[in-house]
Amino acid sequence: MIQTVQINGMETIVKADAEQASRLVADLIAAQVRGKADSVLGLATGGTPVQTYRQLIEMNRSGQVDLSGVTSFNLDEYIGLDGDHPQSFRAFMNEQLFDHVNIDPARTFVPDGCAADVAAHCAKYESMIESAGGIDLQLLGLGHNGHIAFNEPGSPRDSRTRQVDLTPETIEKNARFFDAIDDVPCHAITMGIATILDARQIVLLATGAGKADAVAAMLQGPIDESHPASLLRNHDHVTVVLDQDAAGGLRLD
Numbered sequence: 001m002i003q004t005v006q007i008n009g010m011e012t013i014v015k016a017d018a019e020q021a022s023r024l025v026a027d028l029i030a031a032q033v034r035g036k037a038d039s040v041l042g043l044a045t046g047g048t049p050v051q052t053y054r055q056l057i058e059m060n061r062s063g064q065v066d067l068s069g070v071t072s073f074n075l076d077e078y079i080g081l082d083g084d085h086p087q088s089f090r091a092f093m094n095e096q097l098f099d100h101v102n103i104d105p106a107r108t109f110v111p112d113g114c115a116a117d118v119a120a121h122c123a124k125y126e127s128m129i130e131s132a133g134g135i136d137l138q139l140l141g142l143g144h145n146g147h148i149a150f151n152e153p154g155s156p157r158d159s160r161t162r163q164v165d166l167t168p169e170t171i172e173k174n175a176r177f178f179d180a181i182d183d184v185p186c187h188a189i190t191m192g193i194a195t196i197l198d199a200r201q202i203v204l205l206a207t208g209a210g211k212a213d214a215v216a217a218m219l220q221g222p223i224d225e226s227h228p229a230s231l232l233r234n235h236d237h238v239t240v241v242l243d244q245d246a247a248g249g250l251r252l253d
């Protein structure tokens, strides 16, 4: 089943399964880069984009997409983990994508979870994005509680890159990547809602039945800071890519 629908102004594409949804997202990223070799990509971590990154690796190896001119900025990083820590988002990105494609490592940026002056680092991250020309395409996952990046419920719509506290729910969900829940950092650096909304195009990928409620609230609930992903409806170029399970809570009439 392939279905493309407009839901409250958001182009929503429902694919049969997570693999097909991930392939479509890889195709959208590749199309962006083919159209503009020096594209600035905003990238995400978490379980959701892993298959998309595998597809991109394959496409890069087979010459279907050249990432040598691309600059990337990741959404977030745990406070207290340096880039060598196996559970840091920098290590995740290196393992899942950067080490396997021809992107220039010097042009891959992830917030520094061990920055001595976090506020100054966040301000610099914002100015680096601006100096790079802004983000052409921002890839997003979706938290079960509606978070985007680490913008938890209640995050202000005008928020920019900053230090945040993680909710107990997010810590619990992300504990699967750590040996023990007590190892999960309680704080992170994240791009803000306004930083994300500055991207020229946003592609949000959500898969699995566990995301169905968050997807329905994002697309068909109130636009409200209590569900940060709903604020994406204030952007005019968002593509939501779902598998059937993640679309299961939508009213499609």
Ligand SMILES: O=P(O)(O)OC[C@H]1O[C@](O)(CO)[C@@H](O)[C@@H]1O
Pocket (backbone or CB within 6 Å): 044, 045, 046, 047, 048, 049, 140, 141, 142, 143, 144, 148, 149, 150, 170, 174
């Ligand atoms: O893709 P997952 O692992 O379900 O995570 C969803 C979201 O949660 C985060 O991992 C943060 O908790 C985001 O980076 C991601 O978009």
